[in-house]
Structure formats: structure tokens, C-alpha cells
Amino acid sequence: MQFQKIEKKQEGKYITRYDITYTTVDHKEKVYEMISRNKNLTTREELKDHAPDSVVLIMHNEAGDKILLNREFRMACGDFVFNFPAGLIDPGEEFMESAKRELKEETGLRLVRVDDVLGESFSAIGFSNEKNICVVGVAEGEFAPSSSTVEEIAAAWYTKAEIRELLKKEYFAARTQCYCYLWSRED
Numbered sequence: 001m002q003f004q005k006i007e008k009k010q011e012g013k014y015i016t017r018y019d020i021t022y023t024t025v026d027h028k029e030k031v032y033e034m035i036s037r038n039k040n041l042t043t044r045e046e047l048k049d050h051a052p053d054s055v056v057l058i059m060h061n062e063a064g065d066k067i068l069l070n071r072e073f074r075m076a077c078g079d080f081v082f083n084f085p086a087g088l089i090d091p092g093e094e095f096m097e098s099a100k101r102e103l104k105e106e107t108g109l110r111l112v113r114v115d116d117v118l119g120e121s122f123s124a125i126g127f128s129n130e131k132n133i134c135v136v137g138v139a140e141g142e143f144a145p146s147s148s149t150v151e152e153i154a155a156a157w158y159t160k161a162e163i164r165e166l167l168k169k170e171y172f173a174a175r176t177q178c179y180c181y182l183w184s185r186e187d
Helices: 095-107 160-169 174-185
Strands: 002-011 016-023 029-036 054-060 067-074 079-083 086-088 110-117 131-140 153-158
Touching: 054 095, 067 095, 067 174, 079 174, 086 095, 095 110, 095 131, 095 153, 153 160, 160 174
Parallel strands: 054 131
Antiparallel strands: 002 016, 016 029, 054 067, 054 086, 067 079, 067 153, 110 131
16 A cells, blocks of 8 residues: 545544545555544554553452443444543643543442553544553542543443343443453353
């Protein structure tokens, strides 16, 4: 593939849509539609070479026998979806600050221990260059409703048996579904 250009098509409050024009190996010109958190993409390098846009929180209880999930209404699919707590990294904020803030805002819980920080990953590689950083650890405290009036979230702890049942009948974000499937199968 030979990159030719990137062209801004429409700028929104949170995302901007671009057309990426490239030439295929059989010399055909193609246009790929994508969205980005970056409002001013101009080069191919900027598609991947940028700081993470958001944090994802993979939290367990202290005993490690429960996992934290949000059941959240997501407008893009018009239904409730199970997902890890997550959110955007605010300008000037370090990702760990964002992790603590997002966990508190969405669930009322506190981040008490970080066990691992996974390398950067892409949220929806089929149409966006949004990057995440995942924080794996332990949370505790009392659940509280989301502090945002634009989010409809119910956070709860789930056992492995409960996760196996949810995976059969409920919608999940793909990354959450994969992790929960593997976690629920551990002995």
C-alpha cells in the first residue's frame, strides 16, 4: 500500500472524520474513511505516533475472584453494553490521574493497587486511530452513580460464573468480552 494523502472531511466536538487516500498493490486508488480524536491530522505518521487518548480500567476485587464491569447505555448501538470503566485522558493529565478520576466518576470506587499497565492499543482499529492504555489492578469502596448526567452506567462486581452467563446473552465491548472470557475460564 502506498499512502497518498489524508483529508479532513468533518470536525465534531469529540471526533473528526478523515478520508485517507492510498494506492493498492495492484495500482488502484482507494479512499478509506476513518475518525480520530486528533482534529488536525496531516501525515501517515500521526495516525499511530501520538499519546493515548483514553484509559481502560481492568479492575478486580482484593480477593481476585470478582471483576468490575459497567453496564452502560451506548448511543452508537442503541442498547446497554458491558464494558470496563474507561474514559478520555484530559489535556495536561497523566494517564494514571485519568484512571483514578474515571474510576471514581463512573463507579464511585477507588483505585487502590496497580498490578500492571499494558502497552498502548487501538480501540476500534477498523475505523479509528484512538489509542488506549489499560490499567490492571484492584479497586475498592462503595458504588455510587456516575457523576455524569450524560452517562447511564451501573457498575457491579461479577464472579466467573456470572461472567460466563453474561457472555452468552448480553452485549459486550469486544476487548471486555475477550478478557472476561479468558478470565472466567481460569481455575
